[in-house]
Every structure is written in structure tokens, then in C-alpha cells.
Amino acid sequence: MDHPSGNTQRLVTVAARCGYTAKGMIYITIGWLSMMAVLGMGGRNGGSSEAISELATQPFGSVLITLLAIGLFGYTAWRLMQALFDAEQKGRDWKGILTRLGYVLSGVIYAGIAINCVELLLNSGGSSGSTSSHTREVMSHPGGIVAIFLIGLGFLGVGMRQIWRGWHHSYEKNWHLDEMSRAQRLIAANVSRIGLTARGIVFMIVALFLCLAAINTDPSDARGLGGALSVLAEQPFGPWLLGLVAMGLIAYGGYCLVNARFRNVDA
Template sequence: MKRIHFSLREWLQHTASAGYVAKGIIYLTIGWLALLTTIGLGGSESGASDVIRKIALWPFGRVLLALMGLGLTAYVLWRLAQAFWDTERKGNDWKGWLQRLGFAISGGLYATLAWQCATLIFHSLSQSQGSGSSQNTEQLMGIPGGRWLLLAIGLVFVGVGFHQLVRAWRRAYRKNWHLQSRPNPPLPLLEAIARLGLAARGVTFLLIGGLLALAAWRLSPGDAQGLGAALDLLAHQPFGDWLLGAVAVGLIAYGGYCFINAGYRRVRHQRH
């Protein structure tokens, strides 16, 4: 049984690491494109789906998409393991189930990105561009109670955004790092990257949640947009270039934080 637990932990470790690498690439690209926009060298305010479509146009884009799709699938499997096997030992009280539900939702969101990678690999780019955020939101609002469901989703994003800011402030990520197995880790640098990245992601999630809630309140699907629209909103504020630049650097740092987790993240398994 001990060997089985060890094998499960090894599998989860490799799965989590591959997933964090894929996630890190996406956030690094998002941040880099936003930073290029800020300094006037092209770029764009892109979300994760936009970035995946851009990667498809790169040299060897389909090969990169295949690798990223596998990494994202691994991340989804790890999130589902956290949710259903309780590998993080969150427990069965209401708080534990809420956290495990968050893992499952996160897995579902990244499953859509993995599916998009597969679609771009096996079909033409034009076929993958059929539905956007506004169209999906319009469909959601068309079902009974869809407006309130959209509002609830927006509030979840706001809650996650605040949670990311709290994690950055309290340095809660430290408990998930197995630093003792790495000789002389550059801890101040790792912490600076983690705190900046989590704070930037928290800000963007607050903006996304606000846009979703606004769409539900106004019954306007066009207001419901993702990360790209949140970055565009920042860019059009007073001192927008500075705001967008700061968040862009933060999203690049969050990509770095994902790479840190690929190497340092402690992966647990459920006790029996």
C-alpha cells in the first residue's frame, strides 16, 4: 500500500508540474503581449483563448499547441484529483467542499482551453472562432435564471480575485512549497515573483467578475468579457498605460509563479 501511495504521489507530481508549465506559458504570453501594447511595440490586450489562437499561427504552432494541450489536460486531471480524491486534505465540512468545488471549476475552465487546443490542431483556425464571450453569455442569459447564474459567476470571480490578493498579502503559497528538498533556493526572488503575480491575477479577476456582474445587471451580454476585456478596460483608464504596464508585468510574474510551482509545489495524496 505504501508503494501505491508513492506511485500516486509521483503521478500527481508529474501531472501538476506539466500543467503548471502549460499554464505558465499562457500567462507569460498574455503579460508579454499586454506589455508590448503599453510600450507601443504592437501586442494586444489578449485573454487565454486569444493567446492560444495566436500560438496556432506561430512557426510549428500545431506542435506547440499539442504540447500545450497535453499540459493543460494534465492540469485538469490534477485539479479533478484535488476535487474528487481530496489530495489536498481539505476535508468534508462545508469549507472543505467549497474549496474542492473551486478545484473542480478551475479544472473545467482549463478543460475548455485544452479542448480549444485540440480544435485548432484538427480543424482550421476559422472554424475555432465561431463563438465568442458575448455569444456564450447571450446563450447563458437566454435560459431560465440565466441572469442570476451569470451574476453568481461574476461574484465567484470577484471572490477568487480577493482570495488571490489575500494569498499574496499573507504569503499563503509558502505552505505548498517543498523548499527543504532544494538546496539554497532563492527565496526572496521566488516570493517577490509569487506575490506580484498573485496580486496581478487578483486584480484581473476582480475586473472580470465586475464585467460579468455588470452584464447581468444591465442584461447586456456585450459587457461580459474575459481577461482581454479586463486589460482593455485598464488601458482606457486615466494613466491607463501605467496601469496596464503594471498588470502586464504582474501577469508575467504570475507565469513565473506557475513555473515555480512546477518545480516546488508540494503534492499530497489522500490518507487512508
């Protein structure tokens, strides 16, 4: 498929940069809420739905949620463009196809979050349901238990990949490094390493509970992002663990903001 150019590419650039900004704001909010919970200053352990609900309570909350929805739809469009036009040059072998399918899945997930924003604006609930309820629905279908186990393995693989990327700086090949000063490179590298590691750890916890839900055929065993953070809080030295991961998720939000500014988004 031919790559877009001119006005189409400019639209793709705007969509991608707005998308990374919106994604970054969600993770910064998730991390901030968890940090406030650790410090006993309110807050809570939650995922994207809780982050969106919190942003909606702020001054000009409706404006924030509207901008967030626009950004997330933009991120969805960028992910689909990555898959269709092979912007990352992943190729058409089995690894490339799987990677590009991952882009599509990521786009669908963030489209769901964007729809959640719209529902909240329309006062029609704004809740996408719990992880356990979604797991129960999938497991009720033939082959659903196997599907949940495979999804868990998928989260495990993504989590491990995130940690690997954080420590090997593979993300830098997608940045316009020539536009960054030496100080910016150093800060961006450290923020990205911390953020990707924290997100990888959380994804691996989510993977563990999804696999357990499949093995035990019990949907209530499944945990989403918020559930994974709560599990950390319940461990020995839980507040310290949760605090470190919360700071890591804030750092991941920073990594997204670096992508919003410096990432190559040519389709």
C-alpha cells in the first residue's frame, strides 16, 4: 500500500502527536492517584476509567475529557495507519504480521477508552465494566477459557518486551534524536527506562491473574491495571512497592509525552 503524503501525512502527524499526549495524560493521572493513595492523601488504585473519572471532576473537566477523547481517537487512527502502511517497517513475515496485529489491538483498546470518555460526557454511564466481568463474558463462549489464557500470555510477552525495550533503548530508533539536545536525550532515556519497566511489571501481574483465571476457570481471579496496583499494595512493603510503580507509571506518561514531541510519525 502506498504511503500517504501532503495533507494526509499532516493529519496523521497531528493525530499521532495528540494521541501520544492523551495517552501520557492518562498514565500520569493513574500514577498520581496511586501515589496519593500511598501518601494517605486520597487517591485510589485504578485504571483508565478511574483516571478519566478523576479528570472529569477537575475544573473544566468536560473540556479535558473532550480533548482526551479526540486525542485517543487520534491515537487509534495512528495505530491503524501503522498497521496498514507498515510505518515501523516490520515487514510481512510472521513476526511483522503479529506486531502489526498488535498495533490494531492497541488501537481498538484505546478506541474503547475514547468511547468511555464520550459516554461520560453524555452522562450515559461512562463505565466500560470490570476486568472480571469482561473475562466472565469471554469465558462463557466456546473456547473462551483458552482465549483468556492466550490473552494472559500475550500480556506476559508485552510486559517482558516493555522491560527489554526500556533497558536496551530500542525506542530511540523511532525518535528524531537530531532535534534533541544532550540534556533532553539523557532525561528522555532515563524517564523512558523507568516508565517502560514499571508498565512491564504491571502488565506481567495482569498476565499472571488472567492465566490464573483461565486455569481455575474463575473470572473473579482476573485483574486489570487497577487490580494489579492493589495487589502490589497488599504485599510486604506494599506502600513502598506501590509508590515506586506509581512513580514509574508517571514516568511512562512522560515517555508518551516525549513520543508526542520527538517520535517519527511518518506513515
